[in-house]
Amino acid sequence: MKKWITLTLVFILAFVFVGCKPDVDDDDDLVNATAVTISGAKAEIEIAEEMQLTAAVVPSTAVQTVNWSTSDAAISTVDATGKVVGVAAGTVEIKAAAASNSKIFKSINVTVNAPVVVIDPTSVELTGTKTEVTMGSNITLVATVLPEGASQEVTFASSDEAIATVSSIGRVTGVAIGTVTITATVVANNTLTDTYEVTVIEEVIIPVDTDPEEIVIQGEDQMQVDTSILLVASVLPTGVNQNVTWSSSNAAIATVTAGGEVTALAEGTVYIIVTSTVDTNITMMHKIVVKPAPIVEPYPNLGGYQIKIMAAGHAMFEHDPFLELYTGLDKTAKQTAWLEVETNFNCDLAVVAYPDVAPWGPSRISWLNEKAALNAAETDIFVSTTDWVKVLVDGGSVADVLEYYTLYGQNQMSAVMRAAATYKGGLYALPTVAAAGLQVDSGIFYNVAFVERLGLESPAKLFNEGGWTYTGFTNWVTEADALLAEGQTVLSGRPFYYWQGMVNAGGVKLADTLTQSMNLKHPYGVSAATILRNLYNLGWGTNAWDAAATSFNEGNSIMQGGNLWFVRTDNRWPSTLWDAGGNSRFGYVPFPYPDALTKDNTRIGGVGGACYMQAAGRVYPVGVTAKDVYRAFTEMMLNTTKYVKADPTYSEDGIMTTAAESKVDDPESVIALVYFKRDKVIFDPLWTMLTDATYIGPAIDQIVTLGSDYNEIMDAQMSVYQARMVELYS
Numbered sequence: 001m002k003k004w005i006t007l008t009l010v011f012i013l014a015f016v017f018v019g020c021k022p023d024v025d026d027d028d029d030l031v032n033a034t035a036v037t038i039s040g041a042k043a044e045i046e047i048a049e050e051m052q053l054t055a056a057v058v059p060s061t062a063v064q065t066v067n068w069s070t071s072d073a074a075i076s077t078v079d080a081t082g083k084v085v086g087v088a089a090g091t092v093e094i095k096a097a098a099a100s101n102s103k104i105f106k107s108i109n110v111t112v113n114a115p116v117v118v119i120d121p122t123s124v125e126l127t128g129t130k131t132e133v134t135m136g137s138n139i140t141l142v143a144t145v146l147p148e149g150a151s152q153e154v155t156f157a158s159s160d161e162a163i164a165t166v167s168s169i170g171r172v173t174g175v176a177i178g179t180v181t182i183t184a185t186v187v188a189n190n191t192l193t194d195t196y197e198v199t200v201i202e203e204v205i206i207p208v209d210t211d212p213e214e215i216v217i218q219g220e221d222q223m224q225v226d227t228s229i230l231l232v233a234s235v236l237p238t239g240v241n242q243n244v245t246w247s248s249s250n251a252a253i254a255t256v257t258a259g260g261e262v263t264a265l266a267e268g269t270v271y272i273i274v275t276s277t278v279d280t281n282i283t284m285m286h287k288i289v290v291k292p293a294p295i296v297e298p299y300p301n302l303g304g305y306q307i308k309i310m311a312a313g314h315a316m317f318e319h320d321p322f323l324e325l326y327t328g329l330d331k332t333a334k335q336t337a338w339l340e341v342e343t344n345f346n347c348d349l350a351v352v353a354y355p356d357v358a359p360w361g362p363s364r365i366s367w368l369n370e371k372a373a374l375n376a377a378e379t380d381i382f383v384s385t386t387d388w389v390k391v392l393v394d395g396g397s398v399a400d401v402l403e404y405y406t407l408y409g410q411n412q413m414s415a416v417m418r419a420a421a422t423y424k425g426g427l428y429a430l431p432t433v434a435a436a437g438l439q440v441d442s443g444i445f446y447n448v449a450f451v452e453r454l455g456l457e458s459p460a461k462l463f464n465e466g467g468w469t470y471t472g473f474t475n476w477v478t479e480a481d482a483l484l485a486e487g488q489t490v491l492s493g494r495p496f497y498y499w500q501g502m503v504n505a506g507g508v509k510l511a512d513t514l515t516q517s518m519n520l521k522h523p524y525g526v527s528a529a530t531i532l533r534n535l536y537n538l539g540w541g542t543n544a545w546d547a548a549a550t551s552f553n554e555g556n557s558i559m560q561g562g563n564l565w566f567v568r569t570d571n572r573w574p575s576t577l578w579d580a581g582g583n584s585r586f587g588y589v590p591f592p593y594p595d596a597l598t599k600d601n602t603r604i605g606g607v608g609g610a611c612y613m614q615a616a617g618r619v620y621p622v623g624v625t626a627k628d629v630y631r632a633f634t635e636m637m638l639n640t641t642k643y644v645k646a647d648p649t650y651s652e653d654g655i656m657t658t659a660a661e662s663k664v665d666d667p668e669s670v671i672a673l674v675y676f677k678r679d680k681v682i683f684d685p686l687w688t689m690l691t692d693a694t695y696i697g698p699a700i701d702q703i704v705t706l707g708s709d710y711n712e713i714m715d716a717q718m719s720v721y722q723a724r725m726v727e728l729y730s
Helices: 002-020 024-029 313-318 331-345 362-373 386-395 402-408 415-420 448-453 459-464 470-481 495-505 523-538 626-646 652-661 667-675 697-706 710-729
Strands: 035-039 044-046 050-052 054-058 066-070 076-078 083-086 090-098 101-113 123-127 132-134 138-140 142-146 154-158 164-166 171-174 178-186 193-201 214-218 222-224 228-230 232-236 244-248 254-256 261-264 268-276 283-291 305-311 347-353 381-385 442-447 559-563 586-589 604-606 610-614 681-683
Touching: 035 090, 044 083, 054 066, 066 076, 076 090, 083 101, 123 178, 123 193, 132 171, 142 154, 154 164, 164 178, 171 193, 214 268, 214 283, 222 261, 232 244, 244 254, 254 268, 261 283, 305 313, 305 626, 313 347, 331 347, 331 626, 347 626, 362 386, 381 386, 386 415, 402 626, 415 681, 442 448, 442 495, 442 604, 448 586, 459 470, 459 586, 459 667, 470 523, 495 523, 495 559, 495 604, 495 697, 523 697, 523 710, 586 667, 610 626, 652 667, 697 710
Parallel strands: 035 101, 044 101, 132 193, 222 283, 305 347, 305 381, 604 681
Antiparallel strands: 035 054, 050 083, 066 090, 076 083, 090 101, 123 142, 138 171, 154 178, 164 171, 178 193, 214 232, 228 261, 244 268, 254 261, 268 283, 381 610, 442 559, 442 586
């Protein structure tokens, strides 16, 4: 009976609840909130300041009620209406959340500031680190308003702007010789002033030593019969005339050319004598022991192993002599040597492309280092640059080949390349074809058509005739500038290119590995910077590295500092640079040399540049060793040199001329390129001493573009570079 009654009650209650359910159509009036907006906000308010915020729920048909909150009531409060009141200094988050769904909200940040307390200034002090400035240079004065907390706004004035001007930030620029008074006046109280006396002086150029004191000879002291090496003579102290004469104590054992190339003819001991052309009492002898040609070791059988030589995909024709586009004059000789090595070593020499994931630059360095770390190097030899020696050695991706070079290199690496490829006593580049070729790495390149349109004399012609001195360069640029239209300039690119080139042109190495000295403050450096500063004031195109210098690329600047390999290279200066039909005409002129020198004493800097390196982290099959690979590749290069020089039509000038004609279109530029034989190249690694090659670039910019004090800027660089010199070359 009780069970029946219970079931009846459950049935009745269920009926009641169902009957009371709202009509389904009523749900259509409930719209969900999707967002919240806040208006009336300010980013900053002060303590005790009120700010009324208004919130709206999106869509407008949703319930509009919001709940306000603050992340820190100690900084700012907010009430139910959205009124914000600043309490203390700081930043707080104010949030408005939809009442119907707290997950839908909008928040803003409000900074509460303490009221600004105006502190009346009582005095001003004008200070500086120097009281003298040279004409065209500048120093910066600092004005300090006291007491602390007072407004620091001041104005500057010069007592005579014909002697020195002063900018709104206190930079004083020397205009003419004399003394001026610079006055700083407090804006909040113009009765408060202070003065600073500045004397403008004429730039004092420290005279360069002209008397040679000694000669140092760099180069190998052992040779094999029928081989040649190049000796390099440096006349000290830095900056003196570098011209020397060469002679042999016994021409039956070894001869020497006017450029220092020694050829061994017979066994024995010989002395190569070097004498200064300025003072014949300054002389030095270099002992060379000529040994018999070694007995050729039996060739290892590499079992058909493929020796891979990795190069950029767009430039494989520069390395493979069997490709149709290979244009080197050593093509036939290299093909012969190539096939001989493949036969003698039972191997296959193959040029392969870097993968797309390893384009030129940091990505390629990272790829090489990562592969080596996994013992998964994908090539035996790779095309690189001496600029990367440190990062590749530190990354473990390049092999030290000094031992192999001693065995098989026949001392055939140039002094500049060997120096550039040496790091902490190890050698990280392989010998290449040592027959005659262009020795120029850098210089000033110009738009030939632009020069012709202006009716100007070819700057290369001026160099060839002995007039491309600092003064000759300045006059040419000044004359050209007067002919330009609005928006056009003579010079463009980074001033650093010009500055280092102009110092090297005087025979001075800014970083001298021989004497372990930095010559950043050499008088030639000061003069070059002053000249560039004056020319910068005439007008300068894009201040950027090579391809990024748009003013030159677009034909609005005549000249650009750069490297020879940029010319007719797709990612630098393609043949279409100024002519869509691919007929852009390039000219070349060396960097100008100091007025005190003559053309025959000028030099050009070299840093090694592109080279072949042997990969570390390469796993060789049984029967193949790293030494075998080095020997095979090096023998191919050395034999190519031998076959080129054995050709009865061989001519150093002829080969250099042909190479120059493939790069530049001005006949005078060809002559200028050929002028620089190997004995006129000096090794100055300043550009490559630091991982970031632009390190000193901004410093030179400060001097050239802003007129900052040369000595002050260079003092900041000296310690960094001197420490680096010791690390790399001690």
